[in-house]
Amino acid sequence: LQEVTASSRHYVDRLFDLDPQKVLQGVIDMKNAVIGNNKQKANLIVLGAVPRLLYLLQQETSSTELRTECAVVLGSLAMGTENNVKSLLDCHIIPALLQGLLSPDLKFIEACLRCLRTIFISPVTPEDLLYTDATVISHLMALLSRSRYTQEYICQIFSHCCKGPDHQTILFNHGAVQNIAHLLVSTSYKVRMQALKCFSVLAFENPQVSMTLVNVSVDGELLPQIFVKMLQRDKPIEMQLTSAKCLTSMCRAGAIRTDDSCIVLKTLPCLVRMCSKERLLEERVEGAETLAYLIETDVELQRIASITDHLIVMLADYFKYPSSVSAITDIKRLDHDLKHAHELRQAAFKLYASLGANDEDIRKKIIETENMMDRIVNGLSESSIKVRLAAVRCLHSLSRSVQQLRTSFQDHAVWKPLMKVLQNAPNEILVVASSTLCNLLLEFSPSKEPILESGAIELLCSLTQSENLALRVNGIWALMNMAFQAEQKIKSDILRGLSTEQLFQLLSDSDVNVLMKTLGLLRNLLSTRPHIDHIMSTHGKQIMQAVTLILEGEHNVEVKEQTLCILANIADGTTAKELIMTNDDILQKIKYYMSHSNAKLQLAAMFCISNLIWNEEEGSQERQDKLRDMGIVDILHKLSQSSDPNLCDK
Numbered sequence: 001l002q003e004v005t006a007s008s009r010h011y012v013d014r015l016f017d018l019d020p021q022k023v024l025q026g027v028i029d030m031k032n033a034v035i036g037n038n039k040q041k042a043n044l045i046v047l048g049a050v051p052r053l054l055y056l057l058q059q060e061t062s063s064t065e066l067r068t069e070c071a072v073v074l075g076s077l078a079m080g081t082e083n084n085v086k087s088l089l090d091c092h093i094i095p096a097l098l099q100g101l102l103s104p105d106l107k108f109i110e111a112c113l114r115c116l117r118t119i120f121i122s123p124v125t126p127e128d129l130l131y132t133d134a135t136v137i138s139h140l141m142a143l144l145s146r147s148r149y150t151q152e153y154i155c156q157i158f159s160h161c162c163k164g165p166d167h168q169t170i171l172f173n174h175g176a177v178q179n180i181a182h183l184l185v186s187t188s189y190k191v192r193m194q195a196l197k198c199f200s201v202l203a204f205e206n207p208q209v210s211m212t213l214v215n216v217s218v219d220g221e222l223l224p225q226i227f228v229k230m231l232q233r234d235k236p237i238e239m240q241l242t243s244a245k246c247l248t249s250m251c252r253a254g255a256i257r258t259d260d261s262c263i264v265l266k267t268l269p270c271l272v273r274m275c276s277k278e279r280l281l282e283e284r285v286e287g288a289e290t291l292a293y294l295i296e297t298d299v300e301l302q303r304i305a306s307i308t309d310h311l312i313v314m315l316a317d318y319f320k321y322p323s324s325v326s327a328i329t330d331i332k333r334l335d336h337d338l339k340h341a342h343e344l345r346q347a348a349f350k351l352y353a354s355l356g357a358n359d360e361d362i363r364k365k366i367i368e369t370e371n372m373m374d375r376i377v378n379g380l381s382e383s384s385i386k387v388r389l390a391a392v393r394c395l396h397s398l399s400r401s402v403q404q405l406r407t408s409f410q411d412h413a414v415w416k417p418l419m420k421v422l423q424n425a426p427n428e429i430l431v432v433a434s435s436t437l438c439n440l441l442l443e444f445s446p447s448k449e450p451i452l453e454s455g456a457i458e459l460l461c462s463l464t465q466s467e468n469l470a471l472r473v474n475g476i477w478a479l480m481n482m483a484f485q486a487e488q489k490i491k492s493d494i495l496r497g498l499s500t501e502q503l504f505q506l507l508s509d510s511d512v513n514v515l516m517k518t519l520g521l522l523r524n525l526l527s528t529r530p531h532i533d534h535i536m537s538t539h540g541k542q543i544m545q546a547v548t549l550i551l552e553g554e555h556n557v558e559v560k561e562q563t564l565c566i567l568a569n570i571a572d573g574t575t576a577k578e579l580i581m582t583n584d585d586i587l588q589k590i591k592y593y594m595s596h597s598n599a600k601l602q603l604a605a606m607f608c609i610s611n612l613i614w615n616e617e618e619g620s621q622e623r624q625d626k627l628r629d630m631g632i633v634d635i636l637h638k639l640s641q642s643s644d645p646n647l648c649d650k
Contacts, residue, residue, distance in 0.1 A: 008033075008043040015052045020063065023056070027069040034076050041080040050077070050091045058096055068108045071100065075115035078122070085122040093119065094129050098136055106146060113143075113153040120157050127161040137174045144179050148188045155180060155194035162201045172209055176202060181216050184226050189236075196230065196242045199223075203249035210253035213246075224250065228262050231270045237283055241290070244270045248294040258298045268294065268301060272308045275351075277317050281337045281344060284318065288347035292354040299358045306355050306362045316369050318348035342384045349379060349390035353397040363401045373412040380417040385426065392421060392432045399439035406446060415440055415447040419454050427468050434463055434474035441481040452482070452490060461497040469511055476506060476517040483524035488534060491525050495535065500542045507546050512559065519550075519562040526566060532573035540579045543570075544586065551589050557598050564593060564604035571611035580612065581623055587630060594635045599644050606639075606650045 011033060014026030030049070034041045044050075056062050057070040074093065077084050093115075100112040119125050130136065140157070143150045158180075162171055176198065183195035203209045216223045230243035247267040250256045256263060271294065273279075274287025295301040305311055352372075356363040366372060376398075379391025395414065398404055409415075418440070421433045437456070440447045460482070463475025479494055495503075506518040522543065526532050536543065543566075550563045567590065570576045580586055593605035609632060613624050627633075639647050 008040060009047060011044060012047045012049050012052065015049065015056065020066065024063070024066045024069065027053070027056070027066065027073055031069060031073045031076060034073065038080045041077050041084055045077060045084060045087045050074070050088060050093070054091055054093060054096050057100065064103070064105045064108055067100070067103075068105070068111045071097070071108065071111035071115050075111065075118050078115060078118040082122060082124045085119055085124050088119060089125060098133070101139060101143065106150075109143065110147065110149045110153070113150055113157075117153040117156050121160045127163050127167065130157065130161040131167065131170060137170060141174055141176070141179050144183075148186065148191050151183055151186065151191045152188065152194050155183065155191070155198045159194065159197040159201050162198075165206065168202055168204075168206050168209060171202060172206075172212075177209065177212055177216060181218050181223065184223070184230075185218055192230075193236075193239060193242070196227075196239065196246065200242050200245040200249065203246055203253070205249065205252070207253040207255070210250040210255040213250060214255045224256060224262055228266050231266050233273075237274075237279070240270055241274055241283060241286055244274075245286075245290050248290050251294060252297075258301055263294070263301070264304060268305055269308060272305065272311050272314075275311065275314055275318075276309070277314070281340055285340075285343045285347045288315070288318070288351045292347075292351040296354045296357065302355055302357060302359055302362060306359070306365065312352075312355065312362075312365050312369055315348045315351060316372075318344040319371075319375050342382065342387050345375075345379060345382070346384070346387045346390040349376070349387070349394040353390070353393040356394075356397040357400075360401055360403065363398050363404060367398060367404055367408050373408050373414065377412060377414060377417050380421050385429070388421065388425070389429050389432065392418075392429055392436060396432050396436040396439070399436045402442075405439065405442065409440065410446045413447075413450070415451045415454070419451065419456065419459075422459055427471065430463070431468070431470045431474065434460075434471060434478060438474060438478045438481055441478050442484075448482070456482070457490075457493050457497045461494075461502070464498065464502060464506060469514070472506070472509065473511070473513050473517060476514060476521060480517050480521040480524055483521055485527070486524075488531050491531060491535065494521075495525065495539060500539065503542070504546060504549075507550065512556065515550075515555070515559055516562060519559065519566060522546075523562065523566050523569060526569040526573075529573055532569060533575045536570060536573055536576035536579055540576065544579055544583060548585060548589070551593075557600060560593070561600050561604050564590075564601065564608060568604065568607035568611050571608050574617075577612060577619075577623070580608070581626065587627075591630060591632060591635065594632070594639070599647055602639070602647055603650060606636075606647075610650070 011026065011030045014029070015023060017023050017026065030044065034044065053070045053074055057067050057074070059067075062070075074088065074097075078088055097112045097116050097119075101109055103109060103112075120127070120130065140154050144154055158171060158176065162168060180195050180198050183191050184199075186192050186195070199213065203213060213223050218226060224247065227243040227246050230239050231247075232240070244267050247256065247262060248271075251258060251260075251263050251267070258264075268291070271287050271291035274283050275291070276284075279287065291305065295305050352366050356366050376391050376395050379387055380395070382388055382391070395418070399409065415437075418433060418436060421429060422437065425433065437451070437460075440451060441456075442448075457479070460475045460478045463471045464479070466472050466475070479498070483491055483494055498506075503518070503522075506514055509515055509518070525535055526543075547563055547567060550559065555563075567580065567586070571580055580590075590605050590608045593601045594609070596602055596605070609627065613627065614620055639650075642648050
């Protein structure tokens with residue numbers, strides 16, 4: 001290091017010369033020495049060049065030429081490694097450069113902006129540094145009109161520093177849309193491209209921006225029409241892709257209809273083209289991910305995409321060699337693509353998940369694609385969390401198919417890797433994996449038995465205690481599916497695994513979804529006579545308490561109806577009936593709901609009554625007498641006059 005730095009020391013020494021002319025020459029020589037030379041950049045940073053350059057840049061007494069050359073050298077140092085950028089940030093370069101933007105000299109402003117641009121596009125720079133001072137954004141907006149360079153750099157800074165809704169709102173409120181729109185028709189390609197990138201990040205998942213963009217026009221042409229022109233095949237790929245992203249965001253926000261020709265005939269086919277083998281890896285990744293987002297919630301777009309350019313087969317290539325043969329002339333490219341091949345797999349899984357979200361025929365086509373199930377199974381155990389998440393999403397999408405649950409899912413024992421994923425995954429994976437498990441536990445799914453044997457009850461009971469709402473819902477939902485038409489042993493295991501305490505916890509959950517699924521679980525547990533009697537003999541007291549609790553609480557009609565149905569099931573038991581007949585409080589509640597204003601609740605209450613009074617069952621006479629004394633018969637007479645045919649019949 002000493003030898004190397006010794007040869008660089010004279011560059012730094014000259015920055016301290018008393019003759020301003022020599023200092024200027026020193027900075028210019030330094031600029032020429034560091035261009036493209038990372039070693040030299042590192043040496044000069046170690047030798048302390050940065051604080052001196054920043055001092056000269058901020059000195060009012062420095063000539064504009066010197067200040068400009070300092071900004072250029074600093075920009076060149078920033079072009080090096082991430083460590084270089086960290087060193088510059090540690091010396092507080094950003095406030096110094098932002099201060100420089102107040103200068104009247106355009107060349108100096110451009111040099112400061114170019115340096116800021118280089119620093120902000122580095123992954124080590126926190127975006128928030130752009131937003132610490134509120135006046136910075138409005139000043140940058142004002143500088144947009146100065147030159148094509150200020151336009152290019154400022155748009156690039158905005159598009160890199162706009163992360164999430166807070167940043168979008170700040171830029172939007174400072175007039176970003178109006179200030180940047182006219183740059184889309186600039187004579188400079190770089191300016192057009194950076195402006196387009198700005199719109200793609202401003203509009204992403206942002207209805208406010210998207211709704212505004214639809215109505216903005218430049219030179220008499222609306223923005224969506226300008227974006228469509230930029231999608232054409234003769235335009236550079238990055239322009240096609242970025243304008244497709246803008247139109248996709250606008251479509252997902254509801255600003256453009258999904259059946260609009262600019263989506264169906266322009267945006268969707270453009271994104272499918274990006275998935276072709278001929279495109280570069282990152283283009284294929286971005287194309288597939290954007291297309292997955294575009295069609296995610298629209299059945300018709302899913303159908304159109306699935307038959308465009310053999311997309312389903314084309315995506316199978318994402319799992320093979322990462323580069324097309326034509327791109328392999330470049331060994332660096334090959335090395336890069338091998339390192340990033342997992343991104344292709346992630347993108348393919350995402351797009352398959354969107355394609356198969358609703359349509360049975362599309363799911364069938366996906367599953368029949370070569371080795372598809374093996375690929376998903378492998379994806380579930382990849383080291384990259386993004387691939388695992390995308391593979392689980394894909395599996396979840398396909399698990400909505402009854403046909404596939406019975407065939408492919410069984411042939412490939414998909415449940416095994418899925419249970420493994422559920423052991424210690426982060427929440428976002430757990431949510432999708434547990435949703436998939438819910439589907440695998442439906443009664444017609446052959447995976448149900450082996451899943452049970454692999455310790456699923458314990459796992460699902462633990463999910464019901466999660467802080468995360470979606471996990472609580474999925475855990476209880478899966479148990480509900482598991483209990484449907486299950487044998488008595490499974491039902492007892494579920495009740496043991498959950499514990500009465502946890503059951504009460506779920507029944508008093510603030511989320512109505514959790515409550516409904518827990519009631520659904522109880523209803524499934526309390527089905528078929530021997531099971532009802534068995535469970536009520538062990539947990540009767542607690543279950544009756546829970547039912548009382550809910551019928552007295554402030555709950556919606558669906559919740560109350562489900563609870564009355566549970567009572568009707570209990571009334572259907574042989575010995576369990578007695579728990580209702582000896583509980584006057586519950587009998588009064590049933591009577592109350594028979595006269596309720598809501599017909600659904602009246603019907604459910606009458607189910608309870610009819611299950612209590614079957615003539616052929618032992619003790620029916622005493623039960624009928626007790627109900628008659630309570631005035632139930634009078635209510636039935638009144639209901640037989642009802643205008644509702646269902647109530648009448650019952």
